[in-house]
């Protein structure tokens with residue numbers, strides 16, 4: 001059984017969403033051992049490390065800078081894709097504290113947003129990157 | 137939820153009954169304010185009884201059908217569904233602005249389906265008149281259609297109509313509640329109401345003392361509600377019109393937001409559906425022996441169009457549904473896209489003429505002997521494919537049905553649930569939940585009907601039926617395919633004749649037929665976005681041809697206009713090119729409506745318009761649409777790169793009358809444009825064997841982030857009427873992109889999706 005359905009139906013963890021089931025939308029993205037994973041594709045028996053979902057992203061119960069930026073930029077429309085978007089963006093910023101437009105395009109383009117919130121996703125990632133660099 | 141306990145000891149207390157009577161009187165009285173009494177049809181137009189009164193306990197006040205105040209809290213009833221367009225937050229802010237309260241401190245409840253929450257605007261918007269026509273007949277018939285909507289109790293969210301329909305009602309509700317609370321406070325302390333102020337959920341006395349609204353609930357329930365209130369003018373708004381935080385934004389940024397698909401109930405079961413990939417027919421035989429062996433499977437159920445499997449989790453239900461061995465019946469429509477297009481082409485015949493709502497000058501004479509420009513355009517079937525697959529959770533009990541789902545048509549669901557199970561409508565409880573997108577799909581309730589069928593097979597147990605993405609794609613009610621044949625002529629550097637024949641199945645007949653009743657008269661959706669444009673072309677005709685339905689179709693973000701605007705503007709662009717004049721200047725010359733002219737002028741200023749030529753390997757396109765009561769002009773810049781065409785920048789100017797929520801308005805403009813651009817670039821449903829070949833997002837992408845251009849938007853507020861922004865910016869996106877591609881490459885694109893003909897980076 002894929003990790004997505006164990007999280008959602010067995011453990012009641014609803015942040016990762018079902019959108020396509022075939023690794024085409026990114027709505028189900030979680031972190032396993034710190035790396036972004038499409039949980040609809042990962043059999044639960046193959047989970048190799050700790051699993052983190054959006055509500056566990058911020059350190060010590062605080063919001064992650066990406067979440068703060070997502071709120072300030074009012075990114076979400078229906079919001080259904082946003083848990084996956086933020087988890088994907090968190091991985092980008094962990095690897096690259098100062099991403100260019102091209103870096104953001106490359107990292108984020110497999111995450112679908114049917115509402116078209118893309119311009120604000122871009123802006124929020126840049127704002128979060130700036131605030132994380134400022135805070136170091 | 138602010139459910140206050142209905143203490144039986146207090147229920148007989150005489151006090152509790154009295155205010156109910158006076159509330160009803162108020163509601164009838166206020167109908168004259170909100171509804172407008174016309175045609176002597178008072179019994180129809182009067183506001184129906186306040187549904188909040190039915191469950192009101194003693195000491196609770198439901199001053200209007202939109203505001204409920206108890207000792208423990210305040211609830212706003214926000215009846216329009218939020219399918220991602222932010223209308224939940226806007227509705228709350230409209231009430232709160234007049235009530236002087238932070239909407240974040242209030243409980244928001246979509247309410248139960250009820251005639252009082254009907255959407256009158258949507259019905260009147262679908263009439264065969266130019267939207268700018270305020271003559272007597274159009275006005276009268278619009279009023280009549282609003283009356284019909286009230287009678288049929290059509291409570292629904294769509295057509296970008298929510299703001300237009302509700303903005304005065306909700307502000308009026310807030311003002312009435314505020315003034316009634318002041319009267320209650322004045323009565324309790326024996327001072328004039330005029331000396332009181334309100335702020336932050338409290339009544340403020342002249343000496344600075346304050347009393348919370350909730351503390352006044354019991355008193356307010358006993359005073360005659362104040363209905364004669366004036367709405368505050370925009371200059372006095374404190375929050376509306378400014379940048380404020382959308383109410384659901386924190387939940388949606390932290391993962392706390394729950395959608396229909398997230399519902400979890402004790403002892404719940406999970407179902408998946410395996411329906412005939414063809415539409416309208418079911419199975420001949422099936423073998424479920426393998427499916428029933430799968431661990432966790434409880435039962436296989438026959439439902440409309442196919443089968444469902446009930447299991448102990450969604451994944452197992454999906455797998456078991458896929459393991460069913462079924463022989464499907466054959467639908468009675470053409471099997472392939474090729475055959476379907478032939479049906480559409482064949483429908484272009486005199487006897488299929490459905491409307492000719494634009495017929496200015498003498499087109500036949502103008503084209504006779506002229507150098508005729510002609511072209512044919514096509515728009516494909518398109519899926520909605522909202523990111524949250526359709527789902528509904530249902531609990532069927534002996535005398536009660538409870539439904540949890542995201543919908544735009546709550547009354548239709550209540551009626552269906554009652555009819556299917558035999559319980560009274562009053563014994564259907566519907567919890568309307570946030571939706572992970574809709575784009576018009578949730579104007580149908582087939583997925584809920586199916587979920588009720590499933591739940592009826594396991595009475596007493598709640599069942600969540602979730603469609604797989606594949607089921608969602610196969611069983612969409614897609615945007616209809618649509619084509620146009622156009623002819624026109626130019627003379628002396630001017631467009632002088634334009635004759636557009638637009639051909640499509642009737643969306644009104646298909647959708648209204650499924651959900652309500654088929655409206656009489658021509659289907660304006662066949663021609664919407666083409667016949668109703670404010671151009672004064674001397675010889676100008678738009679004829680609608682009704683084609684056979686082929687497959688059942690549905691409303692898709694800016695129905696009618698999403699295809700017709702492409703045909704109309706793309707053809708106008710060809711005529712303007714033939715005339716050898718500037719596309720912006722010629723449009724301005726042809727348009728006299730000042731609101732429409734202003735958005736064209738604005739977009740020109742924003743992009744420093746200087747014609748379509750912006751340098752080698754680049755091109756600039758423009759299009760205009762009067763769509764869903766909003767004039768919108770868009771300019772698109774593209775560059776030819778070695779990996780294909782790249783969209784660099786998009787400028788949008790629109791006029792929606794009043795901007796209540798500027799942050800959300802901007803998101804709707806850009807979101808609608810991305811919707812229009814992305815589908816024009818790369819989306820279509822093509823049929824083989826009676827079903828779409830596109831089964832998931834790998835074959836139906838829309839715009840991705842790396843393709844997203846820079847957006848520059850401007851909202852004007854000079855239009856005479858308030859209109860919503862969920863849809864208008866979709867219409868001009870495709871023709872503006874086609875125009876830019878022509879400017880950059882010299883290639884005319886007359887058929888969507890464009891990636892059939894050009895590559896995109």
Ligand code: FES
Nearest residue numbers: 019020021026040
């Ligand atoms: S649900 Fe996993 S990528 Fe779409």
Ligand code: FES
Nearest residue numbers: 078079113114115
């Ligand atoms: S916000 Fe709706 S899918 Fe992204």
